[in-house]
Amino acid sequence: MKENNCASQKGSGCQCSHNKSEPNEKGFLLPKSQLSNLFTLLQEFGEVIAPRYVKSDEDASEKQDEQSKDDSNPSHEGMFLRMAPTENIEDVVWEGVSWFTSKKYTFPAKQTLLSFSGRKVKKWNKNPKKRVLFGLRLCDLNAFAINDQLFLKQEPKMPFYEKFRKNLLLVGFWCDSPQDKYCFCDSMDLKHIYDLCLFDKGEDIHIKVGSQKGEEIIKKLALKTDNEWREAPKCTMQLQTTDIKKFFDKNEVWKKGEKDCLSCGDCTSLCPTCLCFDIEDETNVSGTCGERCAKWDSCMFKDFTLVAGGEHFRGERIDRFKHRIYHKLQYFKEDFDTSMCTGCGRCIRGCPTKIDWISLINEQCEDQ
Amino acid sequence: MTTSSQTDFTFHKDHLMAEDEIVFLPIDAVTKQTDDEYLFRFDVKAKYDPGQFFQCSLLGIGESAISICSDSEEYFELSIRSVGNVTSKLCVLKKGDHMGLRGPYGHGYEMDTFKGKNMIVIGGGSGVAPVRGVIQNIYKNRGHFGSVDLLFGFRQKSFMLFEENFSDWQSEDMTIRIAMNEKADYPNATKGFVTDILDHILPNKNTAIIICGPPIMITFVAKVLLKKGFQKEDIFISEERHMKCAVGRCGHCMIHGKYSCTDGPVFRYDEIY
Incomplete structure (x- = not known):
C-alpha cells in the first residue's frame, strides 16, 4: 500500500483534505460516451462488483447468468438492488441504496482461519480475488475506513482482512440528494474515503481521485481536469447528537x-x-479434519x-x-x-x- | 505450529489471531481437584502476570479462555472446570496429551503496584483459581506486603480448590477465612456466603482488594466493601467473559465499551462501574 493511498491509509497519516467545503482532490471530466472505457479499465483491475437488480433467488456472489436477465420486468418487482458481480456498465443502477453492504468483500460471513488434519495445522493463506467495488456511497466507503481501524490499525492485524482489503479498489458514486428517507449521513461527519468517486454532470461524468491507486487507473484515460465540487446532500432524517x-x-x-x-x-x-464474529470449528463426521472459522455473529x-x-x-x-x-x-x-x-x-x-x-x-x- | 516441551519457550505478549500462533504443548501433570475441576501443569518457561489467560483449544472442538492460576517463570498452571463444550473435552486430557494454547492474553494483576499495601484477596468457587497466582506472588515476596487476608467462598468441602496450599499460605502470616453456603463441613468454615465473613474487614487507605468469582458475588462483595468505606480505586475485579478472539475484535467480551480480553479481564472497579 502506498503512503498517500487515502482509501487504504485512512486516519492520522492521511494527506487528503477532509474538509467538506474545500476539497483539494484532483478532478477529471469523463464524457459519458467513454464510460465503457473506464469500465473496461476497472475490469482489468479485477472483478467489478456494482449495484444492480438481482432476483431474490439469484446467487449474487456469482456472475449474472443470462437467463436471469429479465427485460420484461422494468419495475424490478421482486428484485433487490444489491452489490453483485457485474459485466456490463448498462446493468449498473446509478440511483438508490443497495440493500446489503459490501462488508463481505473484506470479511466474508464465514472466513476460514485455519484448517487442520489430525494435529497438522495450516493457516489460511489464500490470495483473494482482486475486486473493484463500483458505485459505493460515501456511507459505505467510510465503513471501510472504520473497519480498517479495528482490523488493521491496531496490533495484531487480522491477516485475512488485510489480504481482502489490499485487493480492493473503491469507486464511489457521489450522492447529489439523499437516496431515501432513512439516510442520515450528513449527521455523521463522513470523510472522503475512496480511490475514485463519480458524479453526474449531464454530458459528462466528473471523477474525483482520492488515492494513488485511483490515479493510476485514471491517467490511462488522458482526461481533462475539472474542479467542480458538490456539497453533501441534506438528509431528511437528522441525528441531533452523537454524544449519548x-x-x-x-x-x-x-x-x-x-x-x-x-x-x-x-x-x-x-x-x-x-x-462482531464467533469462532467455530467445523469438522468432518469423524472429527479428524476440519476448519476453524470466524463467522458473523450479532x-x-x-x-x-x-x-x-x-x-x-x-x-x-x-x-x-x-x-x-x-x-x-x-x-x-x-x-x-x-x-x-x-x-x-x-x-x-x-x-x-x-x-x-x-x-x-x-x-x-x-x-x- | 511449534511442539516444544522441555525446551525454553517464551510466549509473546502480542500474539496473532488463532490462525497463526496456536502452540501445542504436552501436559506435564494433571491433578484432579474436585469432581469437575482439573489442574493442568505445563513445565514451560513463560512470562505472564497473574490474572492473564490462555486460549486453550482442541482442534475440531473449539477454544476456551482459561485464567492462569500460578505465578512462576518456570511453569504455568491452568485450573479447568468441566462445564462447557470445550472444557468438558479438555478435562479428559491426560499427562502427555497435547493441548493447543495461544496467549497469554489480557491485562492481569500488576503486582508491583500493590507493593507496600495490605492485601485482601477474595475468591468464590472457581474464581479462586485466577487469584491463586496473586497469592503465590505474595507468598514469594511476603516482605513486600502488609497484612494479608484471604477470603474464599465454596459450596462445601468437596468443591474446595487449592486446599493443599492453605498451610503454606498460613505459615507466611496470611489469614484465611472460608464461607460455605451449602454445608460448612471444613474446619472453621462459616455457613453462608463470602459477604458473611467480611465483618472483620475494616477500611484502610493503604489496601488493595482483589475479587474474583461469579458476577453476583462480585456485585455483592463490592457493595458491602464500598459501604464500609473502601474506595472504588482500591478494588480490582476480574471480569471473565466468553472471549472468542482474545485480541479485542470479536465483540463477545465487551463490557460498556471495554474489552474484557484486552482491557481486562482485571479491571479497577471504577473503570467499568
Whole structure:
C-alpha cells in the first residue's frame, strides 16, 4: 500500500483534505460516451462488483447468468438492488441504496482461519480475488475506513482482512440528494474515503481521485481536469447528537424502541460496520479434519454473551438494544475518535419493525 | 505450529489471531481437584502476570479462555472446570496429551503496584483459581506486603480448590477465612456466603482488594466493601467473559465499551462501574 493511498491509509497519516467545503482532490471530466472505457479499465483491475437488480433467488456472489436477465420486468418487482458481480456498465443502477453492504468483500460471513488434519495445522493463506467495488456511497466507503481501524490499525492485524482489503479498489458514486428517507449521513461527519468517486454532470461524468491507486487507473484515460465540487446532500432524517453518554440510564425512552425489537439481528447483518464474529470449528463426521472459522455473529442475539454455566451478561433485550447503539456512537469513538455509524440508515430500512432509534435519541435531546 | 516441551519457550505478549500462533504443548501433570475441576501443569518457561489467560483449544472442538492460576517463570498452571463444550473435552486430557494454547492474553494483576499495601484477596468457587497466582506472588515476596487476608467462598468441602496450599499460605502470616453456603463441613468454615465473613474487614487507605468469582458475588462483595468505606480505586475485579478472539475484535467480551480480553479481564472497579 502506498503512503498517500487515502482509501487504504485512512486516519492520522492521511494527506487528503477532509474538509467538506474545500476539497483539494484532483478532478477529471469523463464524457459519458467513454464510460465503457473506464469500465473496461476497472475490469482489468479485477472483478467489478456494482449495484444492480438481482432476483431474490439469484446467487449474487456469482456472475449474472443470462437467463436471469429479465427485460420484461422494468419495475424490478421482486428484485433487490444489491452489490453483485457485474459485466456490463448498462446493468449498473446509478440511483438508490443497495440493500446489503459490501462488508463481505473484506470479511466474508464465514472466513476460514485455519484448517487442520489430525494435529497438522495450516493457516489460511489464500490470495483473494482482486475486486473493484463500483458505485459505493460515501456511507459505505467510510465503513471501510472504520473497519480498517479495528482490523488493521491496531496490533495484531487480522491477516485475512488485510489480504481482502489490499485487493480492493473503491469507486464511489457521489450522492447529489439523499437516496431515501432513512439516510442520515450528513449527521455523521463522513470523510472522503475512496480511490475514485463519480458524479453526474449531464454530458459528462466528473471523477474525483482520492488515492494513488485511483490515479493510476485514471491517467490511462488522458482526461481533462475539472474542479467542480458538490456539497453533501441534506438528509431528511437528522441525528441531533452523537454524544449519548448521559442518556444511558434513561431506560424509559429506550424502551419505546426496544419494545418492538425482535432480537432478529437484521440491523447488525445489514450494518456496514457490524463485524462482531464467533469462532467455530467445523469438522468432518469423524472429527479428524476440519476448519476453524470466524463467522458473523450479532450482539442482538441473547446467546452472544452466554458463558459456560449459563449466565447471559446481556440477557435483557433492552441491554442488547442499547449496546448496539452505544457501540456505534460512543464506545468506538472512545477508542478511535470516530463514530462507528456512517448514517447509511440500513438498520432502520431493514428492520422488520422499522425501529427508529434516531428519533429516540433526538427525543432525549429535546427533553434536556 | 511449534511442539516444544522441555525446551525454553517464551510466549509473546502480542500474539496473532488463532490462525497463526496456536502452540501445542504436552501436559506435564494433571491433578484432579474436585469432581469437575482439573489442574493442568505445563513445565514451560513463560512470562505472564497473574490474572492473564490462555486460549486453550482442541482442534475440531473449539477454544476456551482459561485464567492462569500460578505465578512462576518456570511453569504455568491452568485450573479447568468441566462445564462447557470445550472444557468438558479438555478435562479428559491426560499427562502427555497435547493441548493447543495461544496467549497469554489480557491485562492481569500488576503486582508491583500493590507493593507496600495490605492485601485482601477474595475468591468464590472457581474464581479462586485466577487469584491463586496473586497469592503465590505474595507468598514469594511476603516482605513486600502488609497484612494479608484471604477470603474464599465454596459450596462445601468437596468443591474446595487449592486446599493443599492453605498451610503454606498460613505459615507466611496470611489469614484465611472460608464461607460455605451449602454445608460448612471444613474446619472453621462459616455457613453462608463470602459477604458473611467480611465483618472483620475494616477500611484502610493503604489496601488493595482483589475479587474474583461469579458476577453476583462480585456485585455483592463490592457493595458491602464500598459501604464500609473502601474506595472504588482500591478494588480490582476480574471480569471473565466468553472471549472468542482474545485480541479485542470479536465483540463477545465487551463490557460498556471495554474489552474484557484486552482491557481486562482485571479491571479497577471504577473503570467499568
